Amino acid sequence: MGQEHPYNEETLLSAARQGDMDAFNQIVLAYQDQVFNVAYRIVLDEDAASDAAQNAFIAAYRKLHFFQGGSFRAWLLRITTNLCLDELRRLKRHPVQPLEPTDAQGEEDMENARWLADPQASPEERVMQRELENAVRHCVEELPADFRTVVVLVDMQGMDYEETASAVGKPLGTVKSRLARARERLQDCLRGFGELLPSAFRLKGEGRNDSTA
């Protein structure tokens, strides 16, 4: 298939603007994990997150002429978060009932088998990851969608404030405020997990019955 070319986003974007879908697909491969993770943390459902991620890439390809420069990641994640928030609003209007009762533990194990398939992860690491995932998923789920989006982008995707502000289409002050409130709520929620959290992440002096005043 030819030589492997180093990833050069500018060149690929230029080619994609001219209609080169293969060039754009290289960008898709570079961003798909991140886009999927952001979508998953916002909509909290793997299928919905897959759909949102796919639609985000299609929308980005069709609207590439609107991208005038700057952070392509922030622009792409803005499309992703908008799609996810639209999906959440749609689900709120038309909630979906599962046809069969789900076995939360069984489902979690299946998911673990897939995304924790890391040959280098020790059994202890896998257990720790599962515990973390359970706790974080539960607490993030309780956040309002706007707070959730900001904390996912900053704390889970490692984006800075400016990029996050661009991705959510809000001023910097709003991002700071939402992030602070999201962290406060998450802290209170995670405190409730107490000993269920990996020991490395438990605050000293905290016990299972410790609760906020």
Added chain:
Amino acid sequence: MTAQLNQTQWEMLSAYLDGRGSRAERKRTETWLERDASASEALRALENTRAVLRAVRQRRAPRNFRLTTEMVKTPTWFPAFNILRASSALAAVALAALLVADYFPFVYLKDAQSAAAAVEMTTATMQKTFEPGQAMIITWGGMPAMGGYGKGGGGGGDAAVMGVGGGAAEPGVVVAPALGAPMAEGPAIQPPLQSTRAAEIVPTPLEGFEPLLGVRPAAERGKIIAASAELTTLHQPKTSPISNSSFIILLVGVAFSCALAAWLLYRRLPAWLRVR
């Protein structure tokens, strides 16, 4: 025990944790942390929370999201959606313009133009009916017995001008529509005043200030004076083939139908076409 902090303090700690804020703000936060043990404890808890979030491993995408030509095709009916959307917007704008023209002062422009046309018509009629030098009385504002033209008389009430000729000149009377009364429409349209009789010249002896004020003699008030046979049909308010209310109903129907159709098509659009 969780430190009881207000929203501003939480934001200060959160920004400080991320290395944000001006030098002065960071200095203030550090001073506060040195003085307040509970603030230090809150910062440690916040740092731990951030560490928990960062420790969660990224999931792998469950499949490949590469695009194909089929995926990025626009639905064939998408142009119809754009047309419907534009049509509903245009119809709504036209409706708004029509309502504004109907209910706001701009409509008086229309009345002034009608009045000017009426004056012109009446002048032409009078020239046809009366010989030069012959005095005439023009009554504006309509007489009660005649009913209203269109939306009713406006103007300044019964204002009449009497021109008095010299010597043996006898004044005639001409009835003209009221100034300010719209001529183009109105449910109560009087039939044209026509008569086969010759014009009745009604002598109007001067009484006090009446001629100057243009007020007709008391004996003649309230009577219909037959117009001259030579008078052509008095200016009859025109009725437009389609009234404003019909247009409004039509535009409401068009705007609503197009908007409804566009909304139904919008729901069928793929998500990537709907996203901002």
